[in-house]
Amino acid sequence: MAxxxxxxxxxxxxxxxxxxxxxxLRIPSVSTDPSFAAECxxxxxxxxxxxxxxxxxxxxRPTRGHPMVVAHSREAGAGPRVxxxxxxxxxxxxxxxxxxxxxxxxxxxxxxxRKQIVARGAADDKGQLMTFxxxxxxxxxxxxxxxxxxxxxxxxxxETGSPSLKPFLDANRKELKAxxxxxxxxxxxxxxxxxxxxxxxGLVLEEVIVQGASHDLHSGLFGxxxxxAIHVLARxxxxxxxxxxxxxxxxxxxxVGELDPEIRAQWTSLKFDERRFLGDIGLTKPxxxxxxxxxxxxxxxxTCDANGIIGGYTGEGSKTVIPARASAKVSFRLVGDxxxxxxxxxFRAFVRARLPADCKxxxxxxxxxxxxxxxxxxxxxxxxxxxxxAEFGRPAVLKGSGGSIxxxxxxKHDLGMDSLLVGFGLDDDRIHSPNEKYDLSSFxxxxxxxxxxxxxxxx
Amino acid sequence: MAxxxxxxxxxxxxxxxxxxxxxxLRIPSVSTDPSFAAECxxxxxxxxxxxxxxxxxxxxRPTRGHPMVVAHSREAGAGPRVxxxxxxxxxxxxxxxxxxxxxxxxxxxxxxxRKQIVARGAADDKGQLMTFxxxxxxxxxxxxxxxxxxxxxxxxxxETGSPSLKPFLDANRKELKAxxxxxxxxxxxxxxxxxxxxxxxGLVLEEVIVQGASHDLHSGLFGxxxxxAIHVLARxxxxxxxxxxxxxxxxxxxxVGELDPEIRAQWTSLKFDERRFLGDIGLTKPxxxxxxxxxxxxxxxxTCDANGIIGGYTGEGSKTVIPARASAKVSFRLVGDxxxxxxxxxFRAFVRARLPADCKxxxxxxxxxxxxxxxxxxxxxxxxxxxxxAEFGRPAVLKGSGGSIxxxxxxKHDLGMDSLLVGFGLDDDRIHSPNEKYDLSSFxxxxxxxxxxxxxxxx
Numbered sequence: 001m002a003x004x005x006x007x008x009x010x011x012x013x014x015x016x017x018x019x020x021x022x023x024x025l026r027i028p029s030v031s032t033d034p035s036f037a038a039e040c041x042x043x044x045x046x047x048x049x050x051x052x053x054x055x056x057x058x059x060x061r062p063t064r065g066h067p068m069v070v071a072h073s074r075e076a077g078a079g080p081r082v083x084x085x086x087x088x089x090x091x092x093x094x095x096x097x098x099x100x101x102x103x104x105x106x107x108x109x110x111x112x113x114r115k116q117i118v119a120r121g122a123a124d125d126k127g128q129l130m131t132f133x134x135x136x137x138x139x140x141x142x143x144x145x146x147x148x149x150x151x152x153x154x155x156x157x158x159e160t161g162s163p164s165l166k167p168f169l170d171a172n173r174k175e176l177k178a179x180x181x182x183x184x185x186x187x188x189x190x191x192x193x194x195x196x197x198x199x200x201x202g203l204v205l206e207e208v209i210v211q212g213a214s215h216d217l218h219s220g221l222f223g224x225x226x227x228x229a230i231h232v233l234a235r236x237x238x239x240x241x242x243x244x245x246x247x248x249x250x251x252x253x254x255x256v257g258e259l260d261p262e263i264r265a266q267w268t269s270l271k272f273d274e275r276r277f278l279g280d281i282g283l284t285k286p287x288x289x290x291x292x293x294x295x296x297x298x299x300x301x302x303t304c305d306a307n308g309i310i311g312g313y314t315g316e317g318s319k320t321v322i323p324a325r326a327s328a329k330v331s332f333r334l335v336g337d338x339x340x341x342x343x344x345x346x347f348r349a350f351v352r353a354r355l356p357a358d359c360k361x362x363x364x365x366x367x368x369x370x371x372x373x374x375x376x377x378x379x380x381x382x383x384x385x386x387x388x389x390a391e392f393g394r395p396a397v398l399k400g401s402g403g404s405i406x407x408x409x410x411x412k413h414d415l416g417m418d419s420l421l422v423g424f425g426l427d428d429d430r431i432h433s434p435n436e437k438y439d440l441s442s443f444x445x446x447x448x449x450x451x452x453x454x455x456x457x458x459x
Numbered sequence: 460m461a462x463x464x465x466x467x468x469x470x471x472x473x474x475x476x477x478x479x480x481x482x483x484l485r486i487p488s489v490s491t492d493p494s495f496a497a498e499c500x501x502x503x504x505x506x507x508x509x510x511x512x513x514x515x516x517x518x519x520r521p522t523r524g525h526p527m528v529v530a531h532s533r534e535a536g537a538g539p540r541v542x543x544x545x546x547x548x549x550x551x552x553x554x555x556x557x558x559x560x561x562x563x564x565x566x567x568x569x570x571x572x573r574k575q576i577v578a579r580g581a582a583d584d585k586g587q588l589m590t591f592x593x594x595x596x597x598x599x600x601x602x603x604x605x606x607x608x609x610x611x612x613x614x615x616x617x618e619t620g621s622p623s624l625k626p627f628l629d630a631n632r633k634e635l636k637a638x639x640x641x642x643x644x645x646x647x648x649x650x651x652x653x654x655x656x657x658x659x660x661g662l663v664l665e666e667v668i669v670q671g672a673s674h675d676l677h678s679g680l681f682g683x684x685x686x687x688a689i690h691v692l693a694r695x696x697x698x699x700x701x702x703x704x705x706x707x708x709x710x711x712x713x714x715v716g717e718l719d720p721e722i723r724a725q726w727t728s729l730k731f732d733e734r735r736f737l738g739d740i741g742l743t744k745p746x747x748x749x750x751x752x753x754x755x756x757x758x759x760x761x762t763c764d765a766n767g768i769i770g771g772y773t774g775e776g777s778k779t780v781i782p783a784r785a786s787a788k789v790s791f792r793l794v795g796d797x798x799x800x801x802x803x804x805x806f807r808a809f810v811r812a813r814l815p816a817d818c819k820x821x822x823x824x825x826x827x828x829x830x831x832x833x834x835x836x837x838x839x840x841x842x843x844x845x846x847x848x849a850e851f852g853r854p855a856v857l858k859g860s861g862g863s864i865x866x867x868x869x870x871k872h873d874l875g876m877d878s879l880l881v882g883f884g885l886d887d888d889r890i891h892s893p894n895e896k897y898d899l900s901s902f903x904x905x906x907x908x909x910x911x912x913x914x915x916x917x918x
Contacts, residue, residue, distance in 0.1 A: 282673025
């Protein structure tokens with residue numbers, strides 16, 4: 001049987017697949033820092049070369065930011081056209097000193113009996129996107145062509161809120177339109193249980209800079225009458241959350257809605273190990289909104305988190321200064337029908353209403369995207385679930401994700417396409433953190449799963 | 460008359476005095492950053508060479524931190540021995556980009572019709588200490604000796620809370636004991652009016668580090684149940700001040716006391732230009748405790764200021780991370796009989812009482828010293844006031860200072876010596892801030908004033 005040969009080819013060539021992934025992981029394609037722009041370009045070029053060698057018509061496509069990679073299969077069976085999406089950019093590796101090995105020198109290590117690929121981007125998203133590339137490679141090697149027509153789209157700005165994505169889709173609508181999108185940037189339920197993600201939180205990224213006096217002041221000579229920008233910013237941040245853990249910004253919960261009782265029952269039945277989950281990150285009790293299941297908090301409730309703060313003297317020792325400026329990066333996770341623009345506007349009004357005399361605030365937007373709920377009636381979902389069950393020997397869980405994948409909204413709203421969110425990450429992958437890893441079994445079974453899914457979609 | 464010749468010598472040699480000050484200002488003797496230790500040592504060596512050339516028995520004296528400079532006059536008239544104190548260390552020059560010219564390349568510039576020496580340390584304290592050195596130089600040049608026996612003590616850790624000072628005084632008590640101390644690290648009332656400072660605030664320097672999760676987390680995947688160290692720290696900082704501007708830490712106001720009505724009347728009569736004072740720093744309204752005169756807020760009321768804060772991602776763009784750690788540098792200005800150790804302990808208890816589940820706090824002490832009120836009955840004060848009035852043509856104001864000069868407490872408590880706090884800084888000197896300056900007239904009249912004071916003390 002053809003599929004069996006394809007799966008056997010994936011297994012037989014696993015070492016060489018890993019070598020290719022390591023080559024991609026060695027490129028520090030950090031999209032949030034402009035000084036790494038050339039590395040992002042290098043990652044895009046590398047992917048084009050790889051896809052070209054597989055018989056794709058592949059090219060680097062410029063944007064105002066980091067480039068896109070677009071590739072179309074030249075030879076494929078009949079059947080629905082799929083658009084596969086991934087991103088080649090990665091988060092900054094800071095804090096560097098907490099990495100056990102350098103973030104851009106990938107290694108295969110064994111931990112708790114599991115072989116793991118350790119590097120920045122191993123799981124998010126280079127390891128994941130390469131599962132699909134390796135599945136395609138196996139099909140081409142065994143069959144000479146892909147079972148269904150495939151378009152591949154890799155972007156380089158996912159970690160910065162995908163500013164170029166919507167313009168690019170708008171400008172290339174016809175070329176990119178497919179029958180269904182495949183998106184590989186999500187997790188499994190656990191190391192043995194596959195999952196399809198059907199709910200995604202939205203994201204609003206804001207930066208606020210509070211300015212008080214015209215310059216930093218000596219805290220002895222001016223301490224008392226001089227306003228302190230850190231105090232002002234701290235008070236604003238402190239007031240964002242009420243004692244019940246809810247976000248106190250007026251209008252914030254508009255459009256949130258309560259969870260469907262059936263979904264709630266399903267999630268409760270998953271017997272999620274809250275204690276182990278929190279224990280893995282050094283915690284014992286869930287913070288945030290009181291009285292809600294931890295999966296609901298992560299998948300179906302909105303949040304506000306300060307992602308960074310800086311002001312005044314932060315070097316060695318002490319400096320008796322009253323800082324004139326202090327700034328914070330603040331992000332919101334959205335659910336349901338929350339309107340990103342309204343969330344941003346309400347946040348800014350909330351800050352401005354709390355500025356004392358002589359203080360002003362500037363705001364910088366780093367992106368915004370709404371939440372998404374994907375329809376469970378997609379004709380492609382059943383085939384995907386069956387393919388995953390065949391690979392893992394157990395049914396796929398239908399779950400939510402607290403993270404944001406802006407492209408899924410664009411696929412839906414701009415191209416009229418549903419997305420199948422299938423990924424092989426695990427919740428201990430430490431994405432965005434030091435020592436990010438991707439299980440070798442995720443990589444292997446991921447590639448095998450995509451081979452099965454492509455074959456199933458061709459039926 | 461001998462004094463007239465000394466004053467004439469100061470004026471005649473002003474350009475060469477400036478050259479010497481510039482040489483000292485070129486040494487980046489930043490005491491708060493260990494990587495500048497060699498520069499601190501170089502500043503100490505430079506001073507020893509200068510004082511040796513003036514006939515002092517001068518030496519660099521090691522401590523556990525930056526060294527002391529001690530110098531004794533070899534030839535002097537009879538009369539009280541004076542101990543002159545200054546510090547050769549300076550604050551870090553950050554933020555560098557706000558300096559119009561490099562901080563360690565001193566320049567003489569003209570602004571608003573005033574010639575100004577611009578450099579880090581120009582006013583705090585290199586320019587000030589050199590006024591005394593130049594006064595001594597003129598006496599030696601004209602008279603061949605000083606009018607009274609002089610010991611000079613320069614330290615290199617004033618900006619870090621003077622950790623080595625007390626051990627050094629304890630170990631060299633006999634050598635350093637004098638009849639009165641002269642301390643030159645304070646301001647004039649204004650550019651035309653000299654001042655003697657008789658009240659000094661104390662200082663407690665703390666650093667607090669809040670730790671939540673074991674590592675930074677993805678704000679999408681973990682946002683909701685994961686505690687955010689920035690939120691916890693922001694809430695603590697926000698709660699330190701009540702809506703009335705008072706510090707809400709229990710026990711904080713123990714020992715503060717109300718201002719003597721006579722002093723209050725004197726300060727009110729000074730017709731302090733609050734509007735101009737605040738306008739110079741970009742403000743219009745005094746912050747802090749409501750209902751108190753601005754001079755009282757700065758000189759006679761305690762404060763708490765966050766001097767720095769940092770946590771999470773603070774680079775370019777955004778990073779959707781829930782930070783595991785956040786830290787702040789916090790300083791307290793003390794007055795009256797406030798106990799520094801009690802203030803520190805109460806602050807730490809205040810923070811600990813506000814830590815939610817799974818959070819802990821570490822504390823680092825960067826120093827502590829009590830407030831000081833100097834007796835107005837010192838037999839040397841009248842002579843000093845008369846000397847200042849002769850130089851400036853108007854009486855000296857007796858004022859307070861919001862800053863801390865720990866040595867004054869040590870002189871009082873360890874050596875049983877009163878200190879005469881006479882300085883020639885101005886409130887627009889931007890000490891601890893970018894573009895620090897010292898008026899050329901402060902430098903010249905400062906040197907002339909010290910010549911007059913030394914002559915008066917010999918009477």
